[in-house]
Amino acid sequence: MELLRDKTCIVGIGHTEYSRDSGRSELTLACEAIGAAIADAGLRPSDIDGLTKYTMDNNDPVDIARNLGIPELRFTGEVAYGGGGGPVGTILLAAMAVATGQARTVVAFRAMNERSGRGTARFGQASNAAGAAGLHSYQSPYGLFSPAQMVALAARRHMHLYGTKSEHFGEIAVACRQHANFNPNAMMYGRPMTLEDHQNSRMIASPLHLLDCCLETDGGAAVVITRADHARDLAHSPVYISGIGFGGGAWNHRSIVKDMDSVHSESTVIAKHIFRDAGITQADIDVAFISDHFTPLVLMALEDYGFCQRGEGKDFVGNGRLRWPDGELPMNTSGGNLSEGYLHGMQNNIEAVRQLRGVARCQVKDARYAFIAAGNAVPTSAMILRHDR
Amino acid sequence: MSTLDTFPYPIPEFGTEPYWAAANVGELRVQRCLDCRRLRWEPAPLCLDCQSQKHEWALLSGRGHLTTWTEITHPVHPAAFAKVPYLVVEVELVEQAGLKMISNLINTTAAQVEIGAAVSVTFVAHPNGQHLPVFRLDAP
Known part of the structure; x- marks a missing residue:
């Protein structure tokens, strides 16, 4: 809502290392990431009075508060739909809480051992249940289990309708990998990749x-949100939340089998208002963070959010447009879900804040506006961040 | 039967039993709204177009065409190791534009598959006894 424009800020960011096996509990990861974000803001745990989380995160805010020394919680909230609703939806909840005075300073976080499976099940693997109920009863008996398999169906349809080719998806993967190779915390640091490598991968x-396909990752990531008038005296210049929203819609598809024959989607629900709320257009965006859980969904998100028209994604991603430093719209400049790590999108928020503070490794010169789209093909969330400069 | 030797069986639930019971006698039946006459898949308690709860289980021809497909080569379930590669398809059924369902395409290979291909339903038994609607390519 426009009511929220620039009323709240992200003032702290923190994360753990991203790995295949963290070797510690999900609660430890959460406390490390949240503690780092609070310290980055120049605050103490006693300054925090709210926590927001993904529904599928195993960590209980009470456990976090006890361990970190947060004396009182005035607000907690959870957002569903994983890497779609969660990454920005948790920030939306936090922003609403601090804007209305229900809390003063809230931390949004994601912490999990998804890659090692020590706490959180691997999304890329089927469960061992003998029977399937609900929506799964129409998918699992056919061997349709994983997000990659479901996205494949939409990707094939997009290729059929618009002439999109695997090489266009590959360009997205190559751009993210190129950026990851500037980022020592990226899981794919030191592992360059070419379009040929992409085409030859199994x-x-x-x-x-x-x-x-994105990585699966163990780790934690967190951001601190407070009201703009509280943000000015903190450790870093504030990053304003200019436009933010949650979106679900186009019920003609279920789960991650996105219906490419509809021009409406979860993303277009947000696109209708987010740029207007922020008072800008797509052309004003200096750096983009588009959830790259799967490369075809990046291309579809660029279309749905109006960076190009439906069907034009294949041309839009060409000519290195998404690659730092020379591309017109550098995207996922720390490597993204594909090559940095997959904290279900929360890590992209951290890099967006770094870009606007001017301290990213792949720094976009004078970046003023960042656009962040969480995972699409499920109910999702997105925001526009701004820095005064 | 070890649960990991096969893909999960569908669990019929409130409101979906007729769908699975029809499959067991070789019929593809979906809900038809008694108010607006629209068909829907998968089973749902209310009509997605007019929100009526009133419906009948309409017998379909089982004919349709492929709107998209994937050949799954990477097994993510223990039973998939013996099955890869296998084809998961989306079929648009002839009775209504946009009436699409997820299934398998059997007795063919990826090289034979293209979007738009005409297909017809058949039924295969899950090892637990429940029959599943699947599709095969129509003869050219």
């Missing part, structure tokens, strides 16, 4: 190759 569910 097929997972055609047309998706292995290198079209």
Whole structure:
């Protein structure tokens, strides 16, 4: 809502290392990431009075508060739909809480051992349940389990309708990998990748190759949100939340089998208002963070959020447009879900804040506006961040 | 039967039993709204177009065409190791534009598959006894 424009800020960011096996509990990861974010803001745990989380995060805010020394919680909230609703939806909840005075300073976090499976199940693997109920009863008996398999169906349809090719998806993967190779905390740091490597990677569910699919990661990531008038005296210049929203819609698809024959989607629900709320257009965005859980969904998000028209994504991602430093719209400048790590999108928020503070490794010169889109093909969330400069 | 030797079986629930019971006698039946006459898949308690609860289980021809497909080559379930590669498809059924369902395409290979291909339903038994609607390519 426009009511929220620039009323709240992200003032602290923190994360753990991103790994295949963290070797410690999910609660430890949460406390480390949240503690780092609070310290980054120049605050103490006693300054925090709210926590927001993903519904599927195993950590209980009470456990976090006890361990970190947060004396009182005035607000908690959870957002569903994983890497879609969660990454920005948790910040939306926090922003509403601090804007209305229900809390003063709230931390949004994601912490999990998804890659090692020590606490959180791997999303890329099926459960061992003998029977399937609900929506799964129409998918699992056919061997349709994983997000990659479901995205493959939409990707094939997009290719059929618009002439999109695997190489266009590959360009997205290559851009993210290129950025990850500037980021020592990226899981794919030191592992360059070419379009040929992408094309030669094994097929997972055609047309998706292995290198079209994001990582699975152990780690924690957190951001601190407070009201603009409280933000000015903190450790860093504030990053304003100019536009923010949650979106679900286009019920003609279920789960992650996105209906490419509809021009409406979860993303277009947000696109209708977020740029207006922030008072800008897509052309004003200096750096973009588009959830790259799977490369075809990046291309679809660029279309749905109006960076180009439906069907034009294949041309839009060409000519290195998404690659730092020369591209017109550098995207996922720390490597994204594909090559930095997959904290279900929360890590992209951290890099967006770094860009606007001017301290990113792949720094976009004079970046003023960042656009962050969480995972699409499920109910999702997105925001526009701004820095005064 | 070890649960990991096969893909999960569907669990019929309130409101979905007729769908699975029809499959067991070789019929593809979906809900038809008694108020607006629209068909819907998968089963849902209310009509997605007019929100009526009144419906009948309409017998379909089982004919349709492929709107999209994937060949799954990377097994993510223990039972998939013996099944890869296998084809998961979306079929638009002839009775209504946009009436689409997820299924398998059997007795063919990826090289034979293209979007738009005409398909017809058949039924295969899950090892637990429940039959599943699946599709095969129509003869050219």
